Amino acid sequence: MLADIRKIAALAWPVLIGQLAIIAFGVIDTAMVGRYSAIDLAALGLGNSIYVSVYLGLTGVVLALQPIAGQLFGARRYTEIGEEARQALWLAAALAIVGFVIMYFPAPLLAIAHVPPALYDRTDLYLRITAIGLPAALAFRVYSGLANGIGMPRLVMMLQVAGLVAKIALNYWFIFGGLGVPALGGPGCALASTAVNFALAVIGLVLLVRLEVFAPFAIFKQFCWPNWRRQAGLLKLGLPMGLSFLIEVSSYAFMALFIARFGTTTLAGHQITGNFGAVLYMTPMSIGVATSTLVAHAIGAHNHGEARRLARRGIAMACTIGCCYAAISFVLRPSIIAAYTPDAAVLAAAMPLIPIMLVYHLFDTFQTVTAFVLRAYRVAVVPTIIYAIALWGVGLGGGYLLGFNVFGNVPAWLNGARGFWAASAASLAAAGCGLFLHWRSISARYAQEAAVTDGTRTSKAPLSSVDQDS
Template sequence: MKRACSLTEKTKQFLAIFSPIFVSQISLMATGFFDTVMSGQASHYDLAGVAIGANLWLPVYTGLGGILAGITPIVAQLNGASRKGDMAFLVVQGAYLALFLALVVIIGGWFLLTPILNIMQLEAAVHDIARGFLAALSIGVVPLFVSVVLRNFLDALGYTRITMLVTLCVLPVNIVLNYMLILGNLGCPRLGGVGAGYASAITYWCLAAVSLGVICFKEPFKSYHIFRKFFRVSLAAWRELLAVGLPIGLSIFCEVSIFGIVAMLMSEYGTATIAAHQAAINFAGLIYMVPLSIGMTLTIIIGFEVGAGRYDDARKYSYLGIGIAVAFAVGVTVGLLIFNNKIAGLYTGEPEVFEQIKSFLVYAIFFQFSDAIAAPVQGTLRGYKDVKVTFLMAIVSYWVIGMPTGYLLAKYTYLQPYGYWVGFIVGLAVGATALAVRLARLQQKYKM
């Protein structure tokens, strides 16, 4: 990365970093997308089982991945301050932390998965598919978490195009394995939703191997000597990573876990509603990759500018990112209104599920505008390493406001399952407003 002076130069640099991040995020999200769509082709029981499994796994993965994402603003600021020599130690400590978190997840899953699924009182077929999906997925947890650290390092340096290429290399592996293991093609057993778990796990091993190869053998990353020297575990370094990463991870967990809880609560409305809810959330998640990628881009660029002491440039980048996100939200709204039927048809051919997906997608329209503010503002605040307020607002907006509102509307109004989605919308709006106020005050402080 380099300093950009004019608005045109800033826009070019922003898009040069954003575009590969967006493609990478879509590619990573596509793993879940193909798991969901192809499982739905097996049966609606497989779709529901994968939906439950994914909603249990996603908060854990994104929350712990958020903790590991604490390395991004730290490395970005080191890069802005031209402190290349400090990066190898930090990345290796991040890898150690990733291994530790992965082991915690595997051990915790071993003891807690079955009791959690039993509490949900699912149909027997859905229960077994969800459990088998997550058990298969656990094989790939270690390489997945390590690859998150490696990707964050590459992104923080501004080489987002490299992480895009790495991700694109392994995406076809996932698609082919899904085709083989979910649907039983090319001589493989038909495993249904459980096959999606095995396909994802193998894909994660491939992702880690390719990422490691790039960092160790390709310039300019080879010159950072990331794994050339053995470093002992440093609790001081872990504290530095956790000071930034833990609030990020907890705020993401608060945001994502609410969707997982609601998926469980949807079980009282039947398997068709679970499947429709998951399909709509899956599509909304794909759309969310744009504002999320904008936020990730802002973390990198603003971290770089703050590290170099250029606070005015950091402020201008934040306005640019938010403006692009809002413009995209307008386009998405038009698209969802026009192509509602076609989108719903991607997920199912069953009439009952199809109609419910269409209804859920209408509510998803309202997500877009709050996301267009919240995600870029969160990314900007992380670039400043201002992460505690984001965590506090995640608790308030989702669990103090959004979840109770959704529950009351679902239980005591005609909205029923759609009431939870109204709760999502209210929580997102409150969070976006509060974070925007926080950013304005922070930037005013750096003007002084």
């Protein structure tokens, strides 16, 4: 058991540091803009919710490369990894066009929130600037998906940490102004992020050419146009993955849009709570990425018993750490909120949301790692259905009923933003149970097939298709 935990931890800690660097983009955005104005902080929360929904939905499609590369790496089929990487870059370019149009013309989405004109203008500008940086962000996700898929997360981590250093300096400059640049407030965060995204994309693509670890894949030794068979393979796995990401994050985004109706102060308190929850989420996500990589390698090598064992250990490890995080955060919640804002009204709005968010985090930990494990098996359709029912139905639908007290019989402590957070926690509990039961079924089937065939590759081997849902 300890050997498995060490293997997972060895891959998880670089992912964690890198993701903490990325999530720190949002933390410093919130902290800096919170000291600029409450209006800009609310616009940041609203704009970022929309951006994250679009970005993660598209990223989920591109990151189909990660489990595909992981299984190919375990099977030692290196030249095919290079071909898949080239096709993933074409896919990222096409998706960037779709995302750009959505974010550069955000009026239909902003209309849902019924925001006042001042908030509307700041949010609109924030989204238009981030739209320009979206192609670079997706290109970098191809690099990170490939590096993580072959078990080299440190190559991603180093760039993400360097990006954070640049982001802090650019944020301060663009938000508060100086050296001939006017103070931009919230939209200054978007400008800083766009600049950093382009730098990371360029460096990542150069490393794919120059680093020896990528040489066996021969990624850029030949030019190729989109291969429709491989594109179909990426999309067959990537579209349900992207839809799962979109369902998960859009449920949060629409929660922010509905909470905006309770006022700027409530929305700012929700933004702080969500931002801190995102920081906590980075640990289970990093364990999920690490576990998924090891499970994919084991599946590619047809070691299905090892894959099942690693999955169990990764889920248990993440849940144990999640319980520790929740206990510590509950005790320190006044200090945590105070670190975000000196505004007493915003602090009071965030305080009752933190305990509910910590329960949300525990269920989120469980479902996150389980979902990553299923992606290692290249299973995505059933998880998407589970997410849709749980997050949109139980989470968003239940949150609307509780938050707005639709039937007039909801306790006062579940009205407003608290109702939305409570329903979201329940939705993640339902999703986690559904995903875990599905993984047990899938992994048991693989183990039985491996026993019957005595380790011999058959037409049912996992590399013969992209999605194993049935």
